Amino acid sequence: MSKPKIAIVVGSTRAARFADAPTQWIAKIAKTHADIDVEVVDLRDWPLPFFDEVASSAWAPSQNEVAQRWQKKVAGFDGFIFTAAEYNHAPTAVLKNAIDYAANEWNKKPAGFVGYGSVGGARAVEQLRLIAVELQMAPVKSAVHIAWGDFLAVRQGEKKLEDIEHLNQAAAALVNDVAWWAKVLKAARAADAIAGEAQAA
Ligand SMILES: Cc1cc2nc3c(=O)[nH]c(=O)nc-3n(C[C@H](O)[C@H](O)[C@H](O)COP(=O)(O)O)c2cc1C
Numbered sequence: 001m002s003k004p005k006i007a008i009v010v011g012s013t014r015a016a017r018f019a020d021a022p023t024q025w026i027a028k029i030a031k032t033h034a035d036i037d038v039e040v041v042d043l044r045d046w047p048l049p050f051f052d053e054v055a056s057s058a059w060a061p062s063q064n065e066v067a068q069r070w071q072k073k074v075a076g077f078d079g080f081i082f083t084a085a086e087y088n089h090a091p092t093a094v095l096k097n098a099i100d101y102a103a104n105e106w107n108k109k110p111a112g113f114v115g116y117g118s119v120g121g122a123r124a125v126e127q128l129r130l131i132a133v134e135l136q137m138a139p140v141k142s143a144v145h146i147a148w149g150d151f152l153a154v155r156q157g158e159k160k161l162e163d164i165e166h167l168n169q170a171a172a173a174l175v176n177d178v179a180w181w182a183k184v185l186k187a188a189r190a191a192d193a194i195a196g197e198a199q200a201a
Helices: 020-031 065-075 093-100 122-134 148-155 165-200
Strands: 005-010 037-042 079-085 110-116 144-146
Touching: 005 020, 005 165, 020 037, 020 079, 020 110, 020 144, 020 165, 079 122, 079 165, 093 122, 110 122, 110 165, 144 148, 144 165
Parallel strands: 005 037, 005 079, 079 110, 110 144
Antiparallel strands: none
16 A cells, blocks of 8 residues: 655645744654655645535535645545644634535544644644544644744744754654554555445445
């Protein structure tokens, strides 16, 4: 079986975003993990409208062309690490919208989070964990929380994320968790598919 493919989903799209720093850092760490392939997926490249379909794509095929391509893109991954900015104690609207624009494609795959903000994006990450459960994902325990002191120091160029040891440790644990669950769930999904084919034959 091929290596699980993990997407690093950039959860903020504004011009002045901080998201690029955690994205590049976590992608570099994830790419050193021997068991997974890693790709950065930037929501800036996915100009989805605000959700405007007759139903979730779990119930009715989406009409929007970007949405159709987005669902295929999500389907191609075996696990996800989301960078999680916190806007008013919640995930960004752009990330929630992108999550809503796929459905079954998220199912039975792990979700990990790199949060940042005053309390390390913890409130946004906790909400994202609940959303992930509704999408039948497996949110992993380990997470990165870049809290205010480190966040400001990195944003002001006083520190680099790669030099902050406790964050490097958290990132390694997060990547390990996502890689483990991605491998296990990929095998389980493949077994389900084989069983389904046998039943249909
Ligand atoms: C609309 C808005 C609301 C925000 N609310 C919070 C918040 O509730 N908690 C927090 O820690 N930071 C909050 N912030 C500050 C963000 O953590 C900070 O701007 C961060 O850089 C956002 O991520 P981004 O730059 O990748 O978009 C907020 C920022 C914006 C723009």
